[in-house]
Amino acid sequence: MKPDAAIVIVGAGHAGVRAAHTLRAEGWMGKLILLCAEPDMPYERPPLSKTVLLNEKSMEECRLFDLTWYRDNEIDLRLGATASQIRRAEQTVVLDDGSSIQYHRLLLATGAAARRLLIPGATLPGVQYLRSGADALCLKERFGTPKRVVVIGGGFIGLEVAASAISRGCEVTVIELGQRLLQRAVPAPVATRLEAKHRDAGVDLRLGTGVDEIVGREQVEAVVLANGERVECDIVVVGVGAVPRVELAEAAGLDIENGIVVDETLRTSDPAIFAAGDAVSFPHRHFGRRIRLESWKNAEDQGAIVARNMLGKSETYSEVPWFWSDQYNLTIQVAGIPALGTTVVQREVSADATLYFDLDADGVIVGASGVGTGTAVGRDIRIAQMLIARRACPAPERLADPTCKLKLLLQMEAA
């Protein structure tokens, strides 16, 4: 290896920054260049739809590290730097200003972008997405004077935005194509509880209906539903999912399949190039299939693992997925892949907290969801995650019995 060899990271979201952090912690002494397309210091994304919109947290408070940390660790953080091309034969990355950087190892942590709505009027001023810190600041400002807000999409982002907007005094309508909220993400009873919570808070939920058109002369004035109904509004927030940002990898001829294709060690089809986070499709050994995850935990774990693998280790990634969503005083946590289950077992933990376990046809636990106030379900979902990892087949009556400790079931598995 040349003494001036550099590791270049494209993307300074959670995975990219965690990788930089881990590379230094693991003793990488060479150059370390972190390309951040956004003009702002790298930040954590989970608060954007929650505490930032609620005006409880500033973007400065969301920073992953302060500037001193990058300096002290000799991480060459380049803000506003976009990679436009990878020349694999020369091992260089070309930036949009025409300059190029030679890499010894390259990490693509390009993340995901908000899926764009392709209906008439979707480009009118007042139609907003929520992905970046700049998006969040813009929405936060607009929620400052109470507005009529239409949220298109009843997924996690849409629902978190709805909860924040109504808490700030806006009138909120959520329009969801599915017959219920979070169709593939959580079992029906979790969705029912969330629906009730949003309706109690005053959100007008319209399920089973699409949006045909967004209308307005100079700016958004209303959305027109599939049944012809008009919902007057000042802002439209679109939350219809995210798409992996694969353009750079694709143009470089790397394999793509619903994301940048990597092996179990997060290496792409080019041995000098790795990828991690929302943008990658990786083989998940536990579930025996290729998956792509859009979650904080995945970015956190993969960022650390990919860093060690770039330094020559070959750690594989097969953590059971885990994520959370906060809406009002409720937290929803999900472990595993509930959609793989055929039976749902309910467990009433308390008057406030309920868990749902998903068992497959063989009785193996494959998913778990919990809903409750604050962190009421955190511990149980974490144990469920471990049960899933061990392919446990706990007796349904035990799972359903709140007096039977989940930790005990775990110990029984281990025995």
Next chain:
Amino acid sequence: MTTELEWIQACNAGDIDEEDVLRFDHNEQTYAIYHLRNGFFASDGWCTHERAHLADGLVLGDQIECPMHLGRFDIKTGDPLNPPVCKKLQLHPVKLQDGQVLIGLSAAGQS
């Protein structure tokens, strides 16, 4: 400087299973009381990262894992063990007396 400790009764020893944790609120502060294989321990109740009750988390051996982002602390030293937690957890002395778990808090106020 020595600070005077005030011993506050937090719970009965039998209230916490081994390798488990209990929340204890006192004077508008929240604490976590742990029962490990080799005794009782106590710390501040909030995670040092974000506002989450550590007592809602999972005890794994001598570690407590925050229920919000799964950051872990060493219960015996307060050391943060993995990201995203990076600030040390404030511990408090504990003693057992007649089957009661007492937590030692500085009389001047809490950390």
